[in-house]
Amino acid sequence: MIKINFTINHFSDALHLADDHGLTDAEIEAMKQARYDKWKDFVDNPPPVVDEPIEE
Amino acid sequence: MPNRFWTTLGTTGGTGNWSDTQNWSTSSGGAAGASVPGILDSARYDGASGTGTATLDISPTVQSLSFAPTTSFAGTFAFGTNTVTLNSTGTIFVGSTSMTVTGTPQVILTETVPSATARTISPGVVTEANSISFRITGSTGALTLGTGSYLNLDFTDGTNPTGYGGALGGNTPTVYGDFKASTNMTQTPVGNAIIFSGAVVGTRNIISAGVIFDRPFTFNSTATVATDVVFRLLDALTSGATRTCTLTAGTLDLNDNFLTIGIFSSSNANARTLAFFNTGAIYLTSASATADVTVFNTSNSTNFTVTGTSKQVILYGAPTSFVRSVLTGLVSSGGTQANAVNVGFSMVQTL
Numbered sequence: 513m514i515k516i517n518f519t520i521n522h523f524s525d526a527l528h529l530a531d532d533h534g535l536t537d538a539e540i541e542a543m544k545q546a547r548y549d550k551w552k553d554f555v556d557n558p559p560p561v562v563d564e565p566i567e568e
Numbered sequence: 569m570p571n572r573f574w575t576t577l578g579t580t581g582g583t584g585n586w587s588d589t590q591n592w593s594t595s596s597g598g599a600a601g602a603s604v605p606g607i608l609d610s611a612r613y614d615g616a617s618g619t620g621t622a623t624l625d626i627s628p629t630v631q632s633l634s635f636a637p638t639t640s641f642a643g644t645f646a647f648g649t650n651t652v653t654l655n656s657t658g659t660i661f662v663g664s665t666s667m668t669v670t671g672t673p674q675v676i677l678t679e680t681v682p683s684a685t686a687r688t689i690s691p692g693v694v695t696e697a698n699s700i701s702f703r704i705t706g707s708t709g710a711l712t713l714g715t716g717s718y719l720n721l722d723f724t725d726g727t728n729p730t731g732y733g734g735a736l737g738g739n740t741p742t743v744y745g746d747f748k749a750s751t752n753m754t755q756t757p758v759g760n761a762i763i764f765s766g767a768v769v770g771t772r773n774i775i776s777a778g779v780i781f782d783r784p785f786t787f788n789s790t791a792t793v794a795t796d797v798v799f800r801l802l803d804a805l806t807s808g809a810t811r812t813c814t815l816t817a818g819t820l821d822l823n824d825n826f827l828t829i830g831i832f833s834s835s836n837a838n839a840r841t842l843a844f845f846n847t848g849a850i851y852l853t854s855a856s857a858t859a860d861v862t863v864f865n866t867s868n869s870t871n872f873t874v875t876g877t878s879k880q881v882i883l884y885g886a887p888t889s890f891v892r893s894v895l896t897g898l899v900s901s902g903g904t905q906a907n908a909v910n911v912g913f914s915m916v917q918t919l
Contacts (some may be wrong), residue, residue, distance in 0.1 A: 513729070515802065517824060524826050524847040525804035528775055530728045547778050551806055555828060555853055555884060556828055558809050559757075 516540065520548040569631045569658070572605035573598065573755075574641075576618035582643065583620030586628060596638075605630045607655060607680070613664070615639030624650040624671070631656035633675065635664035636692070647671030657682050657709060663691035663700070663716065673700040673719065682707045684734070690714035696744045696766055705731040710756070712737040720745035723753050729777055738783070744768070749777040757782040757808065765789070769796040771821075775803055782808040785829070789818025794839040795873075801825045809853040809885060815840050822848030830854035831863050832881070835895070837870040837902075844876030855892060857883030862893040864911070869897020874907040882912045 516527040525547050529535065535543075571594065573899055575891035576582035578600025580589030583609040585591070585852050592602040597616030605611040610632045613622065621644040633652055635641040641664045653676040654660045661675055677687060686709045689702060694717045701720035704711060711734055712719075718741050731750035744766040761784035764772055769791055785807065792816040806812070812831040819836035824844075828851040834840055852863040866872055883892055896909035897903030907912035 513758060519847055520631065522847075522849070523804070524824050524849065525619070525778075526802060526825065528729050528777065528803065547804075550780075551804065551826075554806060555809075560855070 516521045518547075520544060523551060525551070545566075551564050569608055569610050570594070571610050571612055571637075572602055573610075573641055574598050574613045574617040574622055576616070576620070578579065581620060582618030582622075585623050585625040587626050588690035591622070604628070607631070607660060610634065611652075611655075612637045613641035613643070613645070613667070615642065615644060617641050619643045621870060622654065624648055627651045627653070629653040629655055630918065632658070632660040634662040635811055636662050640664040642666040642668045644668040644670060645673075647673040650712075651676055657683060657685035657687050658743055659688040659690060661689045661702075663694060665692045665694055669694075669700060675700055675702050677702065677704040678706045684709045686710040686712065688712040688714060691716040691718060693717055693742075696768060699744050701745060702760055703731075705750075706733075707808055709732045710735045713741040716738040716741065718743050718745070720747070720764065722746070722748045723750040724748055725750075743772070746773045746775075748773075748775045749779045749781075751777045753777075753779055753781070755781045755783060757781055759783065761786045761814075763788060764799050766797050767791045769793075771798040771800050773800050773802050773849045774805065776805045777803065778802075780806050780808075782811065784811045784813065786814045786816060787820050788814075788816035789816055789839075791818070795819045795841045804828070809855065815842065819843060821845075822850070824848050826851055828853065831861070831865070833862075833865045834872060835865045835868040837868060839871045841873045844874070844878045844880065846877050848876060848878055848919060849882055851882050851884055853885040855888045856890055857886075858890070860891040860893065862895055864894040864896070864899050864909075866903075867895040868903065869902035869904075869907060872897065872902055874909055879909045880912060881909045 575593035623646045627650040648671040651674045699717040699719040703722040705725045733752040740760040742763040763786045767790040787799045791797045798819040801823040806828040809830040813829045814836035819841040821843040
């Protein structure tokens with residue numbers, strides 16, 4: 513696995529890709545942005561929390 | 569599916585190899601000589617399987633594996649370097665709290681024909697030394713991790729960051745090793761924590777792969793020198809505003825990553841280290857609309873150390889008229905200038 517650290521607007525994260533991922537630089541940049549966008553949307557628009565019932 | 573029971577009535581007396589028909593019966597405590605369990609069979613070890621050593625001399629694929637179908641196995645299961653692959657659905661693994669595990673124990677969950685049918689793992693609450701690693705790959709059905717002990721949990725296919733594509737459910741797994749999410753899985757919101765623990769000195773790596781793990785997290789080293797157990801984030805870990813991250817003991821190494829959660833709590837006298845490095849930060853999103861809330865609590869900072877250069881704790885979240893408190897350690901309870909954190913506020917929802 514290849515680890516790629518990145519920071520977008522102070523948000524620090526990392527991608528873990530297969531050694532032979534075959535992705536272009538543009539595709540990797542898009543993945544970084546998608547990570548940030550997903551996180552940003554979650555903290556700005558948290559979904560209503562309905563915990564699943566616990567079954568053991 | 570046919571059952572195959574490990575038996576003591578063969579020539580081996582119950583100490584032998586998986587691949588030997590002298591160890592298998594069609595019934596619990598029955599006569600030996602049944603075929604070795606294969607892809608259509610359920611392999612079972614129970615109280616009638618003796619207290620010998622069952623050696624995994626091959627890497628078989630079976631429907632399911634149970635060490636406590638009705639009564640519990642009390643012998644030793646020696647994995648060596650082999651693995652057991654389980655290709656069915658439903659409750660496909662049941663552990664025994666009476667057995668001993670040796671080798672490099674790994675059970676792989678996959679399906680010959682991937683389905684959306686749910687699967688459950690019930691390892692039981694066993695010791696760190698007897699815990700087993702699970703790799704879950706393929707399929708899109710819900711997965712329930714029963715409350716109990718796990719060594720490594722790997723949701724990838726072992727090569728790529730993708731793998732298991734379903735929704736991970738609840739209960740309270742205790743993970744003694746590494747945790748590696750797949751990029752295509754999800755976490756069903758749940759109030760039960762994932763507990764990262766362990767007494768074996770070393771680093772536990774945690775990859776959340778961009779999955780929102782909307783549940784609490786607890787980090788609790790039980791090593792003699794607690795901070796010699798390091799829980800290291802290898803990417804950002806994100807949970808929800810109603811969840812708490814508790815650092816009970818040990819080293820939580822953000823490793824330059826963001827930890828996003830509602831509340832961070834580490835207020836006790838255990839040895840603890842919170843390592844930020846250069847760009848790591850804790851992003852706290854709890855903002856109750858009904859009561860005051862302490863979002864960061866290290867009020868008892870005895871034996872608590874903060875390292876790194878960023879030391880950023882950022883308060884964020886929905887506007888509320890209630891108070892969000894940050895309780896750092898007083899000098900009288902272990903607080904020092906070196907261990908102080910930088911607290912920032914970002915009430916405007918941009919970053």
